[in-house]
Structures are given as C-alpha cells and as structure tokens.
Amino acid sequence: MRRHLQFGIKQVHSSYLDGRLSPHLVTEQAVKDALSLRTLNAFIRLTPELALLQAKESEERFQEKQPKSELDGIPIAVKDNFCTANVPTTCASRMLQDFVPPYNATVVSRLRQAGTVLLGKTNLDQFAMGAGTVDSIYGPTKNIWSEDLSKDKWRIAGGSSGGSASAVAAGLCYAAIGSDTGGSTRNPASYCGVVGLKPTYGLVSRHGLIPLVNSMDVPGIFARSVNDCVKVLNVIAGPDSKDSTTIRQPFRKLQLPEVDQINLRSISIGIPKEYHCLGLSPEVLATWTKIADILECAGAKVEQVSLPHTAASIFVYSILNQCEVASNMARYDGIEYGHRALDERSTEQLYATTRAEGFNQVVKTRILTGNFLLLRKNYQKYFEKALRVRRLIAEDFSKVFETNNQAVDILLTPTTLTEAPLFRDFSALSNRDQCAVQDFCTQPANMAGIPAVSIPVRLSQNGLPLSLQLMSKSLNEQLLLTVARWIEAQVSFECLESGQLQAAEQ
Amino acid sequence: MLRISNKIRFYCKIAAKSDLKSKLDFTQLRHPTKVPQQPEPNAFPDLDNNTDDDPIDSKTIQLLERLSLVDLDSEEALKTLKSSIQFANRIVDIPTENVPALYTVLEKQQLQLRNDSVTEGNCRQEILRNAKITDEDYFVSPPGNIPLEQQNE
Numbered sequence: 017m018r019r020h021l022q023f024g025i026k027q028v029h030s031s032y033l034d035g036r037l038s039p040h041l042v043t044e045q046a047v048k049d050a051l052s053l054r055t056l057n058a059f060i061r062l063t064p065e066l067a068l069l070q071a072k073e074s075e076e077r078f079q080e081k082q083p084k085s086e087l088d089g090i091p092i093a094v095k096d097n098f099c100t101a102n103v104p105t106t107c108a109s110r111m112l113q114d115f116v117p118p119y120n121a122t123v124v125s126r127l128r129q130a131g132t133v134l135l136g137k138t139n140l141d142q143f144a145m146g147a148g149t150v151d152s153i154y155g156p157t158k159n160i161w162s163e164d165l166s167k168d169k170w171r172i173a174g175g176s177s178g179g180s181a182s183a184v185a186a187g188l189c190y191a192a193i194g195s196d197t198g199g200s201t202r203n204p205a206s207y208c209g210v211v212g213l214k215p216t217y218g219l220v221s222r223h224g225l226i227p228l229v230n231s232m233d234v235p236g237i238f239a240r241s242v243n244d245c246v247k248v249l250n251v252i253a254g255p256d257s258k259d260s261t262t263i264r265q266p267f268r269k270l271q272l273p274e275v276d277q278i279n280l281r282s283i284s285i286g287i288p289k290e291y292h293c294l295g296l297s298p299e300v301l302a303t304w305t306k307i308a309d310i311l312e313c314a315g316a317k318v319e320q321v322s323l324p325h326t327a328a329s330i331f332v333y334s335i336l337n338q339c340e341v342a343s344n345m346a347r348y349d350g351i352e353y354g355h356r357a358l359d360e361r362s363t364e365q366l367y368a369t370t371r372a373e374g375f376n377q378v379v380k381t382r383i384l385t386g387n388f389l390l391l392r393k394n395y396q397k398y399f400e401k402a403l404r405v406r407r408l409i410a411e412d413f414s415k416v417f418e419t420n421n422q423a424v425d426i427l428l429t430p431t432t433l434t435e436a437p438l439f440r441d442f443s444a445l446s447n448r449d450q451c452a453v454q455d456f457c458t459q460p461a462n463m464a465g466i467p468a469v470s471i472p473v474r475l476s477q478n479g480l481p482l483s484l485q486l487m488s489k490s491l492n493e494q495l496l497l498t499v500a501r502w503i504e505a506q507v508s509f510e511c512l513e514s515g516q517l518q519a520a521e522q
Numbered sequence: 523m524l525r526i527s528n529k530i531r532f533y534c535k536i537a538a539k540s541d542l543k544s545k546l547d548f549t550q551l552r553h554p555t556k557v558p559q560q561p562e563p564n565a566f567p568d569l570d571n572n573t574d575d576d577p578i579d580s581k582t583i584q585l586l587e588r589l590s591l592v593d594l595d596s597e598e599a600l601k602t603l604k605s606s607i608q609f610a611n612r613i614v615d616i617p618t619e620n621v622p623a624l625y626t627v628l629e630k631q632q633l634q635l636r637n638d639s640v641t642e643g644n645c646r647q648e649i650l651r652n653a654k655i656t657d658e659d660y661f662v663s664p665p666g667n668i669p670l671e672q673q674n675e
Contacts, residue, residue: 118648217627231626260634261626292558305557306548313552320556327564331612338606342590349591351661353652362668368591380592381599385606387589388578398610403623405616410624448606465627474548490627507546 023512025190025244029086032078039078039089043071043133046091050135050188053520055165056158058173058182060096062136063103067091070133077131086247088131093183093192096137097144098235099224100124103134107226108152109142111354111374121224122256123193123235130251135189138179142376144195144228145341147203147454148442149178151378159208159436160186161480161514171436171480174204174454177236181208184238186520187512191248194236197229198333198451199431199458201236202470202485207436209472209481209511211245211500213237214458216490217465218263220249221256229340230261232462240511242471242501246270249493263491270494275505278498281315285499286416286424290326291457297434303473303482304430310506311428311499321424323412326460328405330452333459335389335402341379342386348374378447410464417489426499427487430457431470435480457485467493469500472509479515577607588670 031037047064074089083089094100097107099117101124106112120128127134141151149157150172157178162170173182177194181204184192194201196214205212213236220235227233235252239245254267287308292301312318350356350370357369375383389398416424432454442450461468468487476482484503488496583594594600646659655662 115652118645118651218631255634257634257636261628262634263628263631264634287556287558289558290562292561294561294564296561301557301559302548305551305555305559306546308555308557309551309553310546312556318553318556320558325616327562328613328616331609334606335610335613351653351663352649356654360664361671363663363666364591364668364670366664368587368593368670371592372595375592377596377599377602380590380594381602381606383590383592384586384594384599385603385610387586388582388603388607389610391582391585397614400623401613401616401618402610403625404618404621405613407621407624408616408618410627446602446605448602448609452609474546 023187023190024241025086025090025247028090028190029083029088032083032089039071039074039133040068042089043067043091043135046135046188049186050183053160053186053188056160056182056186057155058138058157058179058186058188059093059136060106060108060139060152060154060179061104063134066103067133067135074131074133084129084131085251087127087251090132090191091135091189092127092132092248093135093138093180093189094124095140095177095180095192095194097140097195097226098124098193099226100134100137103137105137105226107143108140108154109374109376109379110153111348113153113355115353117224119224122221122258123252124224126252127193138177138183138192140179141176143226143345143379144176144197144200145378145382146175146447147199147451148172149175149204150439150443151376151447153376156439157182160516161209161436162516163479165516168440170439172207172439172442174207174432174436176200177238178204180238181205181210181212184208184210184240185511185514186517190239191244192238194238195225195228196234196236196462197232198337198455198462201238202431202458202468203454205238205470206431206472206483207481209483209509209514211239211242211472212470213245213249213497214461214468215249215253215493216263216467217462218261219253219267219467219491219493221259221262223256223258227344229337230344231336231340242497242504243272245469246272246497270497272494272498272501275502278502279315280311280499280502283426283495283499284317284319284424285311286319286321286427288321288323288326288416288427288429290323291429293327293433293456295433295453296430299435299476300430300433300482304428304484307473307484307503308428311503314502319424321416321427323416323460325405325409325412329409329460329463330456332402332405332409333455333463334448334452335398336406338382338386339390339399340386341382342390345375345379345383350374406463409460413460413464413466413489425488425492425495429485429487431483431485432457435476435478435482461487466490467496469496471500471504472511473503473507474509481509578604584672587672591670
C-alpha cells in the first residue's frame, strides 16, 4: 500500500496531489530528522521557520490543486556559498560569518519559483577550497556511512560540498545544491553514495554563487536518483540575464526514457586509460571493470581511448585555481561587507589585518601562491602556460568525442580513487595533497567545461559506497544521464541503507 | 492522510529489496576488459625530494605579502608556498608551441551584452546593511596612502 512512497520526487509529488502526504508534514519530519542527525554537521544553518512557512504555502497550493511544479513542497538544501536573501551566507569562513545577502542566487530563486522548501544551508570547506569538508569554521562534516561516528574514527563526507552530499545521503532532503570547480560535487557524491551532477559550464547560472574559480565554477546537483537529479536540473538550468557566462541557447528540458526503453546498441563508451593512475584502489578498479563489462553485455560498443594530457591536468588546475583565487579574494577588505578588523592605522593595515583574521591558512596560502604565479616575471611561465596546456586537455576531450569514425559518446572512469577515507588519515595530509589525490579524475571535466556525473555502484568491503563517473561532450546531459540511469537500474544501489541511518531510526 | 514515520524508510528498504535483481558478481566478466588493469606510467615523476633550489627569497615574500595583503605567518605556510610552486613547475616542460591560451571554454560563443540602462537599484539601505561601519550613506575607511608596515625586514 505504501509502495508509492519510495522517496522519488515523482512519488512524493503524486502523494501531495492526492492528499496522502502533505508538504508541511514532510518538512516537519525533515527538520526533525536533521536535528536528530546533528552529529553529521551537514548543515551550517537550518532554516526551520522559513521552511515551515514555505511548506504551508505549498500546502495551500496543493489544496487549490495548483502546485507550481513537480518540485513544489519538496525539501531541498543549499550549499552555504549560494546567496540566500535574508539568510546568512558564510562560505564557512570567518570573513563572511555575519554576511546576510540582500538577494537570492538565480539557482535559489528558480528553486523558489518552483515551490521547493529551503531546509537550510549546508557545510563546506572554507570558500569551497578543499576536498573533504574538513576546513570549515563550523567543524567538519561526517559521512553517514561511517562505521563509527565517534571520536576520530569517522569517514569524511568529501568536499567541498560535503554538507549537501551528507544531507541527501542521510535522507534529510530529497536533493541539494552544491558547486563544482574541480570535483566539489562529484567527490562528496562518490563518498556519500548519492548521484552528483556537474552540468556543462554555462548551462546553470552562477549569479549569486560566491566565486572561487570563475572559469570553472558550476552549480552542482545532489539527489538519490538520476530521475530526481533531472527534475532539479530542469528547474535551475537555462540562460540568465544576470550571468553573462550562461549559454544563450534556450534550455530544452530533459526527459529520460524508461529504463527498459534504453537501447545501448548505438552507444559508444570510451575507457580513458590514463584514469587508471597510481593509488586507484583494487575495489574501485573492479567496479570500473565490471560496469564496463555489463555495458558491453548490453550491446554498447566499449573501447579503450587515450586522453594523453590527463596527468598534466591536476597541475594546470592547481595553477589556475590559485591564480583566480588570488584575484577573486581581493574583494574581501572589510569595508563594504564581511569581517572588519579593529585596526584603524591605515587602509592597507585594515585590509591586511581583516584578511589575516578572516581567512584560514589554506585560503591565505592559495592567495600568496596565486600572486607569485602571476608576478610579472612568472606570468608567462605559469599562468599563460597553464592556459595553453588547458587547451591541450580540452582538445583531448574534443578529439575522443568528435573524431569522425571513432567518436565515443560517453567516457566511463572512476570518480574518486578510493572509498571515503577516515578523517584521521585524511587530515594527516596537506590541503594540496588532499586535493591533488582526490581531484585526479574529476577536475579534467572542469578544464574542458563538459558535463559529468558520479553515480554510486556498490559497497566496499568496509561497507562504504564506491562510485563511477560518466562524462560526455558539452550540452549532452540527455545522453549522459540516460546512460547513468541505465547503470543505476542494473546496480540497484540503495542510497538509504547506511548503518548509521538505521541506528538513528531505532 | 498517511502519517509519515521513520518506519516508511524501513518499509521502502524491504520493498526495494523484494524485487531486487540478483546482485552483480564483480568477479565475473563476459568480455575481455578494456579497462587497464595496471596503472599508466606516471608522466610526472614526484619531484618533492628536490627541495634544494629555493625559488623564493625574503624580498619576494615581502612583495607577495604586500600584493596579497595577507601575511605569510609561519614556517609551515612558507613550506606550503614553496611546495605549491614546485607543483606548478611540473608543467613548464610540456611543449605548447603554437597552442593558444584557453581563457574560457565558451570562447566560441558571443558574450551577452545588455543595454546600458538601469534595470534595478534603490537598494542603498540593503547594501549598506552589511558594512560594519557607515557614516550617513557612506562606507568608512581609515586614512589611505600609508604603506603597509612590514616586519621581518
């Protein structure tokens, strides 16, 4: 009898329509669950009053049989680097601890127009600089799949959008918004066992997303199924007059075929050999191998391809990231908004002290390194050079996607090299090494601006999610997510099966 | 109306399991695999031991601190800076003759321009609300044109 309640947004929506469920009740439950799982530290700030008010409005719309969309009344969480009108937006930093934006990011306002309920703002690495959600002034986010949530024995959620991933994985909301500059959506999705989509660069507006690396940043989507992910994408994607870097052609809403209608016989899957790098765990390798095999069994053409500049990508990414960070962070001076130090000796002194107090070591070092790489004597050697190699990396992709007779439609790779690491092992590494290892497979897609999705496949020996990544050419989300949906149906990964969640429910 | 309870989740798990297809066997393959079973040789050998050539002197550090308006406040930070520069050095030998820089992946599309007219505004109070110190309708800063005081000369 309750079969229709298997947590897909579609089923919740139809239950709202026929009155078996109500947005208010679902939201109340979500708030309660979020409070009872506070130990995860997924949220920087819950917005229960706002959420319940929005849920009530949604409920009235359903009573009048006039829901705004399929997402009406669905609780959603947003990473705390997206501006939310009159709700503090901190970037998990002291610098923006008291910042209250007067406006909504486009992603947030489109979700509002669709009638979603904002459950709260989620945790991240300070200014989204990290791969673990361990560098937040509000403390680290824990992974719901951890064997043990106590002391230092828990697993990291991944990052930088770890709070959003953790919230979806723990069943606190149906979807969440993150951002993805080098893998910040796909990496935590991989560790937390949820779907994580990085759309084509320019498909989703960045207006109101506090910038990290403008030439790579995209809003990302977390959901427990590919179908739910598509519903969110359909609401937030498309041109925006407030972001001149959005792609101008109108967005055609995606509509995925039913699983049994998906025909893989005309689809060509590429396995880029360079993505088997040192440090890839045997379990991830076996997962990658098996999924390539079942795709081939289903009739897809599977072939090995080469993206020769892959290994250079992480270095190029690191250079461009630090250069753009040095420039982007120049806006924080304490005068117009954000933290202001008590130092009135001079303007420069105020700026310096404000920034010394407002940024953590990771942010400061990236600014200093970025400015070193941008020095007049270094500009050609590092910054320009990195942009040239970036073109080679992007061309690697266009060659495999567009070479006439051998073109592939989809690339299949690991997302992360391992299962979610233990906090104590991860925090023993420097931030640079954390990112260099964890972003190996994810950041090339940001270099080329192409869409990529991480989907959970199975559990490791330790009972932790193992995920794979699919990539395709720009604006090919329809095919990318169709293949993702097919794999999802074959592997039957259960997003809400974690032991900690079951313990919390008793 | 159904009461939402935690039990629903539990129910869903059972419901999902009942029609679960046989779990995949990850050791069985039906085709010769295209996935490389050995790692690709690393094109960028680890240079981290090579810390001798000091790329950065104290004058440069002072310049960086002035440009960045953040302080390089510890040995640890200096070490990270040096190792980040070495990390960046890994790409300098990649041949890029006649390869133009890729500034944006949207280079083939025209940037959207709008008419030079006011479309929104009248939000002075909202903007000033986030400043810590204001005077009437102004932001306030301490005296300018005074160079940053730097220690560790």
